[in-house]
Amino acid sequence: MIDTEQILASARKTIQSESDSIAALAQYIDNDFVAIAQLVFNTNARVIVTGIGKSALIAAKIVATLNSTGTPSQFLHAAEAIHGDLGMVQPGDVVICISKSGNSPEIKVLAPLLKRFGNVLVGMTANKSSFLAQESDYVLHAYVEAEACPLNLAPTNSTTAQLVMGDALAISLMELRGFTAEDFAKYHPGGALGKKLLLRVGDMLDETHRPEVAPTTAIKEAIHEISAKRLGVTAVIENGKLVGIITDGDIRRMLNDRDNIAGVTAADVMTRNPKTVASHDMVVDAFNTMENHSITQLMVVDGGVYKGVLHIHDILKEGVI
Template sequence: MNNTREVAKRTIAMEAAAINDLQQFINADFEKVVELVAQCKGRLVITGIGKSAIIAQKIVATLNSTGTPSLFMHAADAIHGDLGMITPDDIVMCISKSGTSAEVKVLVPLVKNFGNTLVAMVGNTTSFLATEADFVLNTTVSQEACPNNLAPTTSTTAQLAMGDALAVCLIEWHGFTAADFAKFHPGGALGKKLYLKVGDLSKQHQSPQVLLNSSLREVIVEISSKMLGVTAVIDGNGHLSGIITDGDLRRMLEKNVPTNAVTAKDIMSLHPKIIQEDELAINALEMMRRHDITQLLVMNGDHYTGIIHLHDLIREGII
């Protein structure tokens, strides 16, 4: 097969065109569905069969993670007991390309008998599903990307995009924020970027520090024992005065100055980069990148509390 690239490009172009065509189907029904789901006291129960069922599961996952309680119900299982998951306050959305599959024809009258609002996401607006539904989200496509016009490709992509459009509108409706998102994603790197604080990481270490008049030996011992490659320098009142890193020690030794009289204040760097402990850890990473450094001194107001190191961020998967 010598035209692999052309086939791939054609597939992507066809699916992109199908998604773009969906804009003409964003109508009054779409607006009403967003409003009803946003104000629903129950959940949005989404059902389907075959590939549409897989798309339904993805849409449910997106909605749940962005603050809209949703539930997946397989259309085949629904007519064998799973209908019991539908409560009177729920809205039911059925996803289907044809709107005429046997399972859908059995399921739709049952849902209507329950009295629940029925939304159809369907690619055939004259189908049984479309005509029986209270509202229709039109996902009609001209053809599948499959060369035989059979395998669900363009049609499922259109369903997915329509589901994302619904989810994003609901995010806007509810004013769903990054902080809200973090509540539903506490695990993994994504969640940590949204909730993990600098203080959560710095408290895992000891807080290396020496006084202004500490000897060179005391500085080296402090840096070595705390194993962070750095120490803060504080004055007699406990206020931060500077920072000493491994690099500062190396540069001092390269100057061949007498070391017996060297104190911390002689080799420290003034104006160290600091960050407050209640800042997000991801902000610490951005600050390290901006200044091309690997650690920051952590503060609680004017009080030095510890160190956050690049390795902390790597270990937590933020990088």
């Protein structure tokens, strides 16, 4: 029989162990960390991150984070490095070598080669007395007292500490660069995140299906215009200016209040001073406006000129939210 309490206790113990290790890591942020961040920032150096085993996996993730936050980086597997891939290391690159022990055979071969190339070598290790630490120009001390593994063998706390140390460096560089949401969007153009940060109203506006009537238009014709354009709304335009809108809801309320619609015009039914948005506005901001006012459409107006209708369904279909 499966002991659910034992499983829960084990999981919670692991999370607490890793949490404690990360909390203790802050005390190891020192002058070497500052010097590394300043070096990469001031020289616009490319960062090469390398490691072996589980540390190689962490290195790849750190590279991804650095690249996405404005620091050009590349992953180098330590084992492949000594079999030809060292060619990717260029003069001026800062190389971060990750190893918990700092004494693995591949690291002992690789570190002197990197120093011979003249590159700045940064060792990320739990052992400041290790071969890697001694060979490095700077050390990122990712120390943990023990692994979360009950055998103290499987890399758990140590790899989490390495990842967090890499994140700390990436975010420090990001802030030094004054990296903005717009900058972030440049590196994340795909998917919902990119659309949320980049997509503007004009990018998704269909100006060929632009419902509009005049204030004097008979309400029956206005209903036809709403149905034909399939947006649940029509703009009411007078002398080239937007003076109101008529929605499906306005039509329903009118029919509830009137037995006879003969002689009723758009002006009699329309809602004046509707909410508007400009083509250059962000789609996510337009969506927030709809949410805040419990509406499903916004009139798009540029410089007083009616351009079309943005519907909440278009935003949801685009995957922005």
